[in-house]
Amino acid sequence: MKLPEILMALLLASMLNNSADAETIRIAIGTQDTTINCATGGLLIRELQLLEKYLPHDGKYKDATYDIHWSNFTSGAPLTNEMVAGKLDIGSMADFPGTFNIDAFQKAGKRSLFINVLSGSTSGSGNGVVVPKDSPVQSLAELKGKTISVPFASTAHGMLLRAAAQQGWNTEEDVSLITQAPEIAGSALQANKIDAHADFVPFAELFPYRGFARKIYDGAQANAPTLHGTLVDADYAKKYPEVVTAFLRAAIEADHLIAAEPEKYSELIAKHTGIEAEVIYLFHGPLGLQTRDFTWKPEYRQALKTSFDTLKLLKRTSGDLTVDQFIDDQYIRTAFQQAGLDYDAHLKNYASSPLSAKDARTGVAITDFKRVAQLWVAGEALVRHYASPESAFADLNALEKAGKKIRVVYVQDSKLGIKLLAANAWFVQHKNSVSSFLLKDEAEVFAKANGGSVLSFAAIKNIYAN
Template identity: 60%
Template sequence: MTRALRALVFLTLLAAVVAGLSCKPEAKQTIRIAIGTQDTTINCATGGLLIRELKLLEKHLPKDGKYKDVTYEIEWKDFTSGPPLTTEMVAEKLDIGAMADFPGVLNGVAFQKQGSRSRFIATLSGSALGSGNGIVVPSDSPAQGLKDLKGKQISVPFGSSAHGMLLRAIRDLGWDPDKDVTLVSQSPEVGGSSLKANKIDAHADFVPFAELFPFRGFARKIYDGSGVKVPTAHGVLVREAYAEKYPEIVVAFLKAALEADRLFAEEPEKYSELIEKVTGVDAEVAYMFHGPLGIQTRDFTIKPEVRRALQVAVDTLTLLKRTDTTLDVGTFVDDRYIRRAAAELGLDYEARLASYAKLPLSGKDALSGEPIAEPTLVAQIWVAGEPKVRAYASPGTALAALGQLTIEGKEIRAVFVHDRASGVKLLADRAWYARRPDGGLSAFLAKEDAERWAAENGAVVVDFATLRAERAKLTAAAP
C-alpha cells in the first residue's frame, strides 16, 4: 500500500469516527435545586416542610422549552436557625432559603460583603403588630408583666427578631438595657432548659417558643410582641445569580409554596398534625399560629409592613453593632417572582396585597348555636380524637362546653381564647379573665390588662382555675 493510499484510508476512518461521535445524543442537563429550611420555625412551613413532605415542588417544576430534557436534583437541608443557613447560601451550597426578617437582613449583608446578592422574594407569614415573638417566665415566677423584670436576667437569641422586640419593649418602659436588666444570649433550646431549671428570670424568643414552652407546662407567657407594634415577617430568599439563571424554577418553588398555603388553610388541623410528626412541635401550637384567627397571618404578598420589618431589622442590627454594612431594603426586596407565580395560578396578587384578613373563623357556636361574630371573643376547644377544632362565640360558652365534655370523659387537647385588646390567640388555662356582673367573660394575656379593663367596665378579675372550679360546683349542684 502506497503512502498516499494509507493516508487516504486513515482520513476516511477518522471522518467515520468523527461522524459517529456527532450522532451520539447529548447528555441530559442536571439542574440542582438546593433548599434550606427551618422546620421547627413553623412560620416557614409553607416554604419548606410542607413542600418537601407533600412533594409539591416536583409538581410545579417546568418540563418544557429549555427544561424539556432536564433532570432535577432536589436537595433539602434543615436548620434550627437562620445564620448557618445563610453560611451555606453564601458558599453556594444552597440556592433558596426560608427565614425571618432579622436573619434575612443578615443574609443580604453577608452576600453583599462577598460581592454578590440575595433577594427577599416572598412572604410566608407574619404579623403587622409583631405577634409571634414573646417573653416567658418560669411557671412559678411572681412576674406578671415585663415591668416586674427590672434588675432581672433575661435571655434571648441575640440578633433575632425577638431580640429586637425585647430592646424596644425595654425602651418603651424608659429603661436602659445595659443597666436595668441583664441580657444574655441563649438559643431556644438552651433558654427552655434554663427556664426549667430556674437559671434565668425570663426568656424572650421567636416562633413558636413563646407558646410552645407554656403549652408544655414549664413556662408562662407574660408579654407578646404585639406590645411594641413592630411588624415581623418570615419569607423566602434566593441567591440572585440562581434566580437570574433559572427564573422559571424560582417561580415554580413559589407556586409550590402557594399551594402549600392553600392546603393549610383548607385543613389546618391535618397539617398541624403533620408539622408535629416531622418536627415534634405540638400540633396544638402549630394550630395556634396558623389556624383560624391565628397568632400570625400566612400571606404571600410583600406588604409595606414587611418592608418596614426588614428596615427595622437593618436599623436594629446596626444599632446593636451586629453589622457594619447597611442594606438597601428597596433593592433587597424583589416581588417579581411571587407576582408571576400568583398570576400563573390565577391568584389576584393586588387584592391580597390590600387585604389584612386572617384565616377566618365563621359558623355557629358548637354549644349554643349562636352565630360567631366578634373575633376577640371567640374561643375554641380541640377534643382528642376529633379531626376538627370546635368553635364557640365566647369564652363563656366554651367554658360551659368544657364542663360537659369533662363529664362525658372527653380528653381535651387544648382550649383557646383571644386577648380582648390585641386579638392574639391564647391558651385558655394561661389567660386572665375579666368577668362582668352579667357573667360575660373577656380574656387577657396580662393580668394588668385584665385589671385595667375590669376597672373600666365594672368587672372582676379571675383566673382559669377559679372559673373551672365554679363551673364544677354549678354542675354538681344541678338536679
C-alpha cells in the same frame, strides 16, 4: 464548507444543545422545621412533594433533571452561612436574620433577594417573652435589672431590643442579655437559672403549653411588624427564574392545603417536628396568632427597614442597605398569576385566617370573631368553635362531666386581639360576659373600669362547673 462537513457541524451543535438541555439542576433548600410558621415554605412542600409537581419540563428545561436537597436548621444564622458558602440556593427565615443574610451576602461580594413573605404579623405578634411558671413577674417592666436570654441575631432579639428601648432601658446597664438557643433556654427556665427568655415562633407559646413557663409579653405590644419569608441567591434566581417560581407555586399550594384542613396538617407538622399540634394550630388555624401572607405589605417592608437600622445600632454592619435593593416581588407575582390569584387583592387584605363556623353548642352562625373561643376535644378530628368564652366554658363543663378529655382551649385577647392558650390567660367576668387577657395587669385595668374580678383559668372553669 462541503455538505458532509456542514452536516457534521450541525450534528455537533445539536449534541451540544442537547447536552445543555440535559443539565442537572441543583435545588438546595434550607428550612426551619421547628419554626412552624415557615411550614408552607419548607416542611409541607418537602413532605408532600409539592415542588416536584411544579418544576418546569419544557423549553430550556425540556431534558433537564433536578437534584433536590433539603437541609433543616433551628435558626437563620447557620442557614445563612450555608447560603453564602454556595451550599444552599433557597432558604426561609425571619426579618432580623434575613437582614444578616443580605448583609453577609453583600460582604462576600454576592447578593441575596427576599422574594416573598410566608407568615407574619403586621402588629408584631409571634415573638414573645416568657418567665418561669412560678415567677412573680407579670410584666416586662419588672425585668429591669434581671437576666433575659434570647437567641442572638434572631427576630426575637430584634423584638427584645425594641421592647427594651420602649421601656427606656440601656441594654448595657439596665438588663443582662445573654444568648441561648430555645432548647437550652427551656432547661434554664425549668431550673430557674434565668429570669426570662425571649424567643420566636413557636417557643413563647410552646413553653407555656408544656407547663413550665408563662408568657408575659407579646411582640404585638411593641407594635413592630414581623415576618418569616424566603430568600434566594440572586445569581441562582437570575439563572433559573422558572425554578424559583415553581418553588413559590408549591408554597402557595401548601398554604391552600393547610387553610382547608388546619387540624390535619397541624398533626403532620407535629409528627415531623415534635411540637404539639395544639401549638401549631394556634398559629395555623383560623384566627391564628400570625397570618400566612405571601405579599410584601408596607408593614413587612418596614420590618426589614427596622431590622437594617437595628443592625447599624448594634454596629454589625456599616453598609448602606436599603429595603428596595433586596425585596424582589417579581417571582411571587408570577407565581400568583400562574395560580390564578390576584396578588394586588391579597396585598390589600389584612384579615387573619378566616373562620366560617357555627357555635358548636348553640348551632348559631358565628359573625363576631373578637370573642371566639375554641375547644379541641381528644379523639375528635376537628376543633370546635364557639361565639364566646361563655358558650365554650359551658360546653367544656358538659364535656368534662361526660368524661371527655380536652386537648386545648383557645380564647381571643380582649385588648390585643390575638389568640391565646386559655390555660395561661387571665379572665374577667362582668355582666354575664367573660373577657380574656394575656396580661394580668390588663385584666386588672379592665376589671376596675367595668366591674368584676380577675380570675385564673381554673377559677373561671370552676364558675361554669357550678
